[in-house]
Amino acid sequence: MKCAACNTENPASAKFCLSCGASLAAPQSAPPPPGAVQEGKSAGLRVTPTAIGIVVLLLISAAGAAYVGLSWYEDSTRPGDTASVDERAIEEKRRKAEQDRLADEQQKAGEAEREKQRQQADAEQAMRLAREKVDEDRKRADTAVRETDESAKRAQAKAREEERARQEARAQQEAKAQQEARAREDAKARDEAKAREQARSKEEARARELARQREAQAREARARQAASSSAARPADTQAYAPAPAPAPAQPAPVPVAQAPVAAAPAQNEPCAGLTGLKREQCTSCNRHGQGIRRQACEDRALDRYCEGKWNRPGQPECVDPRKR
Numbered sequence: 001m002k003c004a005a006c007n008t009e010n011p012a013s014a015k016f017c018l019s020c021g022a023s024l025a026a027p028q029s030a031p032p033p034p035g036a037v038q039e040g041k042s043a044g045l046r047v048t049p050t051a052i053g054i055v056v057l058l059l060i061s062a063a064g065a066a067y068v069g070l071s072w073y074e075d076s077t078r079p080g081d082t083a084s085v086d087e088r089a090i091e092e093k094r095r096k097a098e099q100d101r102l103a104d105e106q107q108k109a110g111e112a113e114r115e116k117q118r119q120q121a122d123a124e125q126a127m128r129l130a131r132e133k134v135d136e137d138r139k140r141a142d143t144a145v146r147e148t149d150e151s152a153k154r155a156q157a158k159a160r161e162e163e164r165a166r167q168e169a170r171a172q173q174e175a176k177a178q179q180e181a182r183a184r185e186d187a188k189a190r191d192e193a194k195a196r197e198q199a200r201s202k203e204e205a206r207a208r209e210l211a212r213q214r215e216a217q218a219r220e221a222r223a224r225q226a227a228s229s230s231a232a233r234p235a236d237t238q239a240y241a242p243a244p245a246p247a248p249a250q251p252a253p254v255p256v257a258q259a260p261v262a263a264a265p266a267q268n269e270p271c272a273g274l275t276g277l278k279r280e281q282c283t284s285c286n287r288h289g290q291g292i293r294r295q296a297c298e299d300r301a302l303d304r305y306c307e308g309k310w311n312r313p314g315q316p317e318c319v320d321p322r323k324r
């Protein structure tokens with residue numbers, strides 16, 4: 001704002017000039033008094049109370065102006081006092097203007113500080129939100145990884161269970177096949193033994209029949225010989241007691257060829273033909289049937305047999321995926 005007295009530029013918020021101390025408020029024109037007569041129009045010669053009031057006001061204004069002029073004149077006759085009063089007034093105005101400027105600057109500085117604090121608070125809040133988001137993303141990623149690991153572990157456990165179930169089913173099938181093979185072998189051995197027994201019985205019956213026929217033929221021959229000898233002997237010799245005839249020699253029994261009888265097969269040993277780990281597991285776990293107990297027994301036999309031999313060259317039976 002420019003001072004009307006000295007044309008000095010002043011701040012917009014200043015009320016007095018910083019150079020001369022004059023008031024920077026714009027002068028306002030006083031409105032015309034009510035009842036005043038407008039210029040260019042004739043009011044006539046009527047005397048109204050309004051006109052009387054106007055005249056009285058004019059007189060009072062003139063008296064006041066005269067008093068002010070007189071006072072100014074008296075003050076002008078004392079220049080030193082007037083100058084000191086003016087200087088004090090100007091200094092007071094300048095000090096007040098400086099205080100106003102300082103107050104404005106302090107207010108602006110406070111507003112700037114508050115704005116800075118607000119920006120810092122916004123930045124801290126944004127950083128806190130960013131950290132929370134990063135933590136949430138990390139937690140979500142960790143949860144996803146953990147769920148993936150658990151799913152993989154469950155899949156591996158399921159695969160192991162399925163593999164064990166397949167192994168148990170295969171072992172059951174193999175045991176059943178072995179039992180059926182042993183049953184077939186036992187039935188075949190029994191049939192062969194029965195056939196040999198029947199052949200031996202037939203041979204013995206044929207030998208007995210041949211011996212009986214030879215004995216009958218020998219008896220008939222002895223009877224014919226006795227009859228012929230008694231007919232040829234003289235009558236006088238009949239008085240003498242005849243000497244007993246010697247007993248005919250019995251024919252030697254004819255040996256009957258018999259089929260060689262094979263020795264009865266011994267009870268089949270379940271672990272015959274097995275060696276190494278298979279024999280250890282068979283001899284230790286043969287008393288258990290197929291099932292979980294046999295599988296646990298075979299695992300213990302595996303640990304016992306392969307102690308100190310795991311994954312060594314030349315030990316193909318001791319390569320266990322669980323021990324790798």
